[in-house]
Amino acid sequence: MEIPSGVHDVLADPRTVIAGDRVQIPFELDRPLYEQVAKVLTEIGGRWDGRKKVRAHVFPFPVEAFMRACLATREFPSRFEQGWYPTPESVVDQMLAHAGVRDGMSVLEPSAGTGSIAGPAAESGGVVDCVEIDERRIRVLNGQGAARRVVHADFLDLDPLDCPHGYHRVLMNPPFSAAVQHVRHALGFLDDGGTLVAVLPESVMWHSDRATTEFRELVSLAEGTWAPLPDDAFAPSGTSVRTVLLVLDAAAGGPLPTHGWHQRQPRQLDLFAAT
Ligand SMILES: C[S@@+](CC[C@H](N)C(=O)[O-])C[C@H]1O[C@@H](n2cnc3c(N)ncnc32)[C@H](O)[C@@H]1O
Structure with a gap:
């Protein structure tokens, strides 16, 4: 959902304090603007705490990095918009621990959002290529400069054979509405000997439709592992979906x-x- 420009101005104002689990606006706003700001903060998951020593919107998660991503794109996550739920830092840490990205390894992030995974993968020494469908998030990725390449495309339209090499690592948190399709497609970009680490909705473990069942069979044949994440792992991104x-x-x-x-x-x- 788009952040209205008046609300963006207030949140990006240097006087606004965004720290820890709270957002505090220590200056006067007119009533209609205040209500707009409060609506956005509440939709993101904040709750107004009017006690004298707080007087802030308080979130059930650290809000700083998340708000930075929202302000950079001028939007906040909505399940109606391409399933943008930035991966929280604690989940990224676990992904990197599993992936063991080392200096010079090639890494693909095929639904890169605002780079929550791509940035730390590059900091770990990975040479990261990103794909992202949304133009606003592409601008943020380009601005970050963490990736070797940023491709503005529908990942599902990219042909693995147009890519001259496979990647040592594929790290992804795909749109949950088409998660299995994205992971299957991403395998076509993975090097033999490489590792893919994906955040998926927990429902992939029990949905009984054909595509999901066949996918689980493939994972089992390949001796893949499923590691449950805490129930509230995505609370910092405003969703309670289990992953x-x-x-x-x-x-x-x-x-x-x-x-x-x-x-x-x-x-x-x-x-x-041949015939
Ligand atoms: C769950 S978010 C994750 C973002 C990022 N991976 C992260 O962890 O912060 C999914 C992202 O996939 C992007 N996306 C959705 N469909 C896509 C597609 N077909 N090709 C490439 N990106 C897509 C969305 O715009 C969104 O940024």
């Missing part, structure tokens, strides 16, 4: 349709040529 971490290690000749697997498939034209 899990999926870790998939790709072995050459294994069951995962990796970048190498795609390269080994006979092309349709080659098949005709």
Whole structure:
């Protein structure tokens, strides 16, 4: 959802205190503007605490990094807008621990948002390429300068074979509405020997539709692991959806349709040529 420009001005005002779990506006606003500001802060998950020693909107999570991302894009997460839920820092830390990104490793973040994962992956020494569908978030990614490459595209439209190499690591928190589709597609960009770490809605572990069932079978064949995240892991991003971490290690000749697997498939034209 877009942050109205008057509200953005108030939140970005240097006098506004955004720290710890609270947002405090220590200057007078006219009533209509105050109500607009309060509405946005409440929708993000804040609660007004009018006690004299507080007088701030208090959030059930540290709000600073999250508000920075919202102000940079001039929007705040809404499930109606491409499922933008920035990955909270504690979850990113766990992803990086599983991924073991080291100096010079190539990393793909295929639904990069405002770089909550891409930034720390680059700080760990990864050479990070980002894909993102939303133009506002693309501007933020470009401004951060953490990624080697920022591609403005629908990730699902990208052909793994147009990519000259596979990636050592794929780190992703895809839109939850199409999470399985995104992870399956991302495998096509993963190097043999590489690791994919994805945040997924917990429902992927029990949904019984065909695509999800087949996906779980593939994960099981590849000996992937599911690590539950705390129930409130995404509270800092304003959602109570339960999540899990999926870790998939790709072995050459294994069951995962990796970048190498795609390269080994006979092309349709080659098949005709052979007959
Ligand atoms: C759950 S958010 C995660 C953002 C980021 N990965 C992070 O952890 O902060 C999902 C992101 O995927 C983007 N997205 C949705 N559909 C996409 C697509 N088809 N191709 C690329 N990005 C997409 C959304 O715009 C949003 O920024």
